[in-house]
Amino acid sequence: MTKITKLLLLSLLVLLLTTCDNPKTDNSLPLSTPEAEGVSSAAVLAFVEAADKEANEIHSFMLLRHGNVIAEGWWKPYAPELKHTID
């Protein structure tokens, strides 16, 4: 086995171990609060209440600001652990 082959195999092993140490299993988005991202909780609450009263039917919503989830909710019987097809 040449030095180059050994080096390549070692690099591959290191890469595999590194990947195994940091498995990308958590797909959760980062969480924050409305105020921390400059959004008023009262405004979010007004949206939720209006959606609940006036929208025909909403199953869930997720509100993001600066890449962070600042509010999310599911109308029962829909729930976060359920899949949800869109057609």
Add this chain to the structure above:
Amino acid sequence: MRKQHLSRSIRRLTLVYYKMSSSPLEKEFTGKTYLFGSNDSQLQSLKLEISDTLVTLHIRKASTDYALNFTTGEWYYSVTELPGPNLVPNKNIDVLRPFKVAGSYTWLDNNSAEFTLRYIESPHTETITCVFLNNKVGVSFKNVFSKPDDIKLIEGKSAEN
């Protein structure tokens, strides 16, 4: 304070389910098997069973038996092999089997019951209405794809006659 109010409001979100209801005649309709002639919905038979607050609608459709569960005053969670309304190609819908559903029902009057079955891993809902009269029943199915002209009353007769 507003943040707590927001959290509480979000936790309590729920789609409207039917309020508690009953019919003084419901015992007359339960346990009877109603048979149907040829129809577009391929509905062959229907039987209503009531146990406390749980109602099970046993239906035979396209030569397959299904038991659909409902309660009143809240959502009843269960699973069914009966595909709901959908636009998913047949080969892809199998990943959702058995279909997770939530059912709620109400008596519209002494003789009529409405059953709502939400397919909770999809945007779709099937509404089944049953009108019982003597030894007959009229059944209709309604969903988002139903045009008013498509909603037909399928008439069935008790098998005991």
